[in-house]
Amino acid sequence: MKVTFPHMGNTYIVAKALLDDAGVDYIIPPYNNKRALEIGTKIAPEMACLPLKINLGNYIQAYEKGADTILTTGGRGPCRFGYYCEMSREILNDNGFNMDVITLEVPQDGFTELLKRIRKVAGSLNAFKILKIIKNTTIVAKRVDELERLTYKIRPREIRKGSTDKIYNEFQKKVRDVKGSSQILKLVEVTKSRLLRLEIDKDYKPLRVGIVGEIYTTIDPFSNFYIESILGNMGIEVDRTNTVSGWIIEHMLKAIVPFKKDIRYKEAAKPYLGTMIGGHAQETVGNTVLYAKGGYDGVVQIYPLTCMPEIVAESILPAIERDYNIPILTLIIDEMTGEAGYLTRIEAFVDLLKRRRERAEIEQNFALSGN
Amino acid sequence: MNTTKVGIPRALFYYQYYPIWKTFFEELGVEIVLSDHTTKSIMDDGSKTCIDEACLPIKIFHGHVMSIKDKVDYLFIPRFTSVSKKEYVCPKFGGLPDMVRHTLKDLPPVIDTEVNLRKSGKNALKAAYEVGGFFTKDRNKIKRAYKKALESYREFREKVKKGVLPCDILDKKLRKVKKYDVPNLNIAVIGHGYNLYDRYANMNLLDKLIDMGATIITVDMVDGETIKKHVKVLPKRLFWNFGRKAVGSSLHFLERDDIDGIIYLMAFGCGIDAFISDLIERKIRRNKDIPFIVLNLDEHSGEAGMDTRLEAFIDMIRWRYGNEGNVSAYG
Ligand code: SF4
Numbered sequence: 001m002k003v004t005f006p007h008m009g010n011t012y013i014v015a016k017a018l019l020d021d022a023g024v025d026y027i028i029p030p031y032n033n034k035r036a037l038e039i040g041t042k043i044a045p046e047m048a049c050l051p052l053k054i055n056l057g058n059y060i061q062a063y064e065k066g067a068d069t070i071l072t073t074g075g076r077g078p079c080r081f082g083y084y085c086e087m088s089r090e091i092l093n094d095n096g097f098n099m100d101v102i103t104l105e106v107p108q109d110g111f112t113e114l115l116k117r118i119r120k121v122a123g124s125l126n127a128f129k130i131l132k133i134i135k136n137t138t139i140v141a142k143r144v145d146e147l148e149r150l151t152y153k154i155r156p157r158e159i160r161k162g163s164t165d166k167i168y169n170e171f172q173k174k175v176r177d178v179k180g181s182s183q184i185l186k187l188v189e190v191t192k193s194r195l196l197r198l199e200i201d202k203d204y205k206p207l208r209v210g211i212v213g214e215i216y217t218t219i220d221p222f223s224n225f226y227i228e229s230i231l232g233n234m235g236i237e238v239d240r241t242n243t244v245s246g247w248i249i250e251h252m253l254k255a256i257v258p259f260k261k262d263i264r265y266k267e268a269a270k271p272y273l274g275t276m277i278g279g280h281a282q283e284t285v286g287n288t289v290l291y292a293k294g295g296y297d298g299v300v301q302i303y304p305l306t307c308m309p310e311i312v313a314e315s316i317l318p319a320i321e322r323d324y325n326i327p328i329l330t331l332i333i334d335e336m337t338g339e340a341g342y343l344t345r346i347e348a349f350v351d352l353l354k355r356r357r358e359r360a361e362i363e364q365n366f367a368l369s370g371n
Numbered sequence: 372m373n374t375t376k377v378g379i380p381r382a383l384f385y386y387q388y389y390p391i392w393k394t395f396f397e398e399l400g401v402e403i404v405l406s407d408h409t410t411k412s413i414m415d416d417g418s419k420t421c422i423d424e425a426c427l428p429i430k431i432f433h434g435h436v437m438s439i440k441d442k443v444d445y446l447f448i449p450r451f452t453s454v455s456k457k458e459y460v461c462p463k464f465g466g467l468p469d470m471v472r473h474t475l476k477d478l479p480p481v482i483d484t485e486v487n488l489r490k491s492g493k494n495a496l497k498a499a500y501e502v503g504g505f506f507t508k509d510r511n512k513i514k515r516a517y518k519k520a521l522e523s524y525r526e527f528r529e530k531v532k533k534g535v536l537p538c539d540i541l542d543k544k545l546r547k548v549k550k551y552d553v554p555n556l557n558i559a560v561i562g563h564g565y566n567l568y569d570r571y572a573n574m575n576l577l578d579k580l581i582d583m584g585a586t587i588i589t590v591d592m593v594d595g596e597t598i599k600k601h602v603k604v605l606p607k608r609l610f611w612n613f614g615r616k617a618v619g620s621s622l623h624f625l626e627r628d629d630i631d632g633i634i635y636l637m638a639f640g641c642g643i644d645a646f647i648s649d650l651i652e653r654k655i656r657r658n659k660d661i662p663f664i665v666l667n668l669d670e671h672s673g674e675a676g677m678d679t680r681l682e683a684f685i686d687m688i689r690w691r692y693g694n695e696g697n698v699s700a701y702g
Pocket residue numbers: 049050051079080081082214215216279280304306307308309310642
């Protein structure tokens with residue numbers, strides 16, 4: 001058995017830690033790329049959401065390299081993600097790719113079935129060992145997220161443009177060659193100190209932009225054309241609440257070990273979207289409010305075309321834009337999205353934010369001068 | 372004394388639950404203002420106001436709200452999170468009142484009671500108390516109204532299960548049984564009720580089929596037990612109420628030998644249709660050689676194009692029978 005799994009930003013690092021520690025034979029699909037998307041687009045339903053299309057491309061590219069078993073997570077709705085596993089199974093099957101799909105979720109048959117599935121992949125590991133692996137994997141997820149967050153701060157402040165990207169890209173290349181959670185954690189530490197040693201402009205006050213939206217397209221740089229890096233290199237500090245560790249806890253670990261989740265966004269969303277409707281709509285709405293309250297200069301919402309929960313969120317965002325006087329840009333992604341037009345929209349948005357800040361500064365000076 | 376007026380948009384779950392709502396409000400002495408059947412201007416108003424990305428049915432819903440909002444004291448837009456155990460409707464139904472409220476201005480108060488039967492069917496009565504509470508403090512009266520409403524719904528469902536189209540019941544339309552000089556065909560049409568029974572949105576699909584000598588069988592006509600039996604073959608439970616019913620019914624249609632063709636009617640931008648139509652198509656193509664087409668509805672669908680496809684579809688079925696010389700299904 002050779003296992004593979006779908007990409008989503010840095011998830012592969014966490015999956016790698018998990019599978020290395022468990023001693024499972026696996027293949028990481030080639031990092032998200034144009035061809036993966038093309039393959040997926042060809043065999044997925046036309047109106048399927050983008051992540052499913054890229055996932056399918058990942059599976060087939062991994063199959064070409066010898067993978068025969070797909071490891072993925074599930075869900076119980078209401079969003080389509082919960083049925084990705086079944087769709088993939090059917091589509092791959094009809095297209096002649098003989099792959100087994102194992103879904104790590106608590107299925108309707110309960111825990112025993114989940115354990116059975118884990119054993120199928122991990123062999124005869126005992127429960128104690130499994131728990132230890134899960135614990136270490138969670139730590140990896142958190143550290144990798146922290147590293148990413150550090151780049152958000154350094155990038156806009158770096159003196160030599162491009163130095164953050166360079167170090168971060170090197171990290172992503174090297175991480176494929178190290179083995180297991182402990183080595184990965186070491187590499188994270190090394191990268192972190194390299195980033196911290198970069199020369200930065202300490203007095204620079206960057207504009208701040210919050211990124212919200214559907215989880216895959218916000219987390220995965222290939223899908224969002226590396227928006228965090230684009231904004232950072234334009235001198236903007238970004239923040240993003242959707243994270244790989246958050247996702248892993250939500251989708252896989254919550255059922256096994258208790259976790260406390262930060263649910264401030266729920267309170268914040270209440271006046272606009274009263275309930276959980278699936279996907280990350282409530283997070284999108286709530287975090288937009290939190291960013292506005294936290295003094296951010298703007299918010300960017302990203303989601304794949306036809307994404308149901310984010311469409312609901314998008315129709316609510318203008319109200320927050322009005323109530324809090326904060327500019328919001330919505331970027332919708334599908335396989336037809338052209339990079340040039342996309343960049344133009346981001347640049348225009350950043351210009352708008354810059355002008356707003358200048359105006360605010362002028363007004364402030366005016367007020368201070370006492371006239 | 373003027374009675375209180377509650378506005379109900381003739382869209383989305385109207386086609387599934389109106390008999391409940393009608394009896395319930397009438398029993399409480401509330402006057403219902405129902406929007407008209409969908410028209411071009413209702414659809415256009417909705418599309419212009421709603422965000423572009425929304426699916427057609429949601430846009431149409433917005434158009435209906437706009438057409439009645441100034442004539443009523445309340446708008447009835449419940450939040451349908453779930454209408455069945457362990458199942459959901461669609462994220463957009465869950466967020467519908469919020470979408471409407473933040474898209475349209477100057478709305479009367481919205482009755483946005485949540486209907487969530489995911490954990491227990493008993494929550495329906497809870498929702499009824501909440502809705503009724505807008506009009507009376509008398510809980511017994513609400514309970515009586517709710518019981519009667521359920522009775523109306525049961526009658527409605529019985530008729531549908533016997534093969535009467537929900538739109539015909541809702542519009543009190545009696546169809547004359549016409550004689551055709553060609554054999555009758557049984558055509559199964561799969562799709563959300565609001566796509567199937569909104570004549571304007573689907574450009575009269577059902578009437579056209581009937582005029583071509585077809586008897587229509589929809590998902591609503593298949594009974595719950597039959598669906599339950601058939602979806603058991605799925606490796607993972609479908610958590611959308613519509614999706615489960617659609618797949619279960621399709622498998623059932625495949626087993627019957629009196630179904631001459633299957634049409635999947637999907638709405639542009641519907642995330643659930645995107646998956647369900649694909650799943651169903653795969654099951655059909657794998658299992659049986661039965662004529663199947665997918666028709667797509669959007670604001671810009673041309674009627675001529677759809678007519679051509681429909682006619683070709685029906686002709687193809689008739690031609691097959693002609694060739695085989697065994698016309699199976701005389702109406
Ligand atoms: S959240 Fe959006 S993109 Fe993700 S599965 Fe749901 S509909 Fe698809």
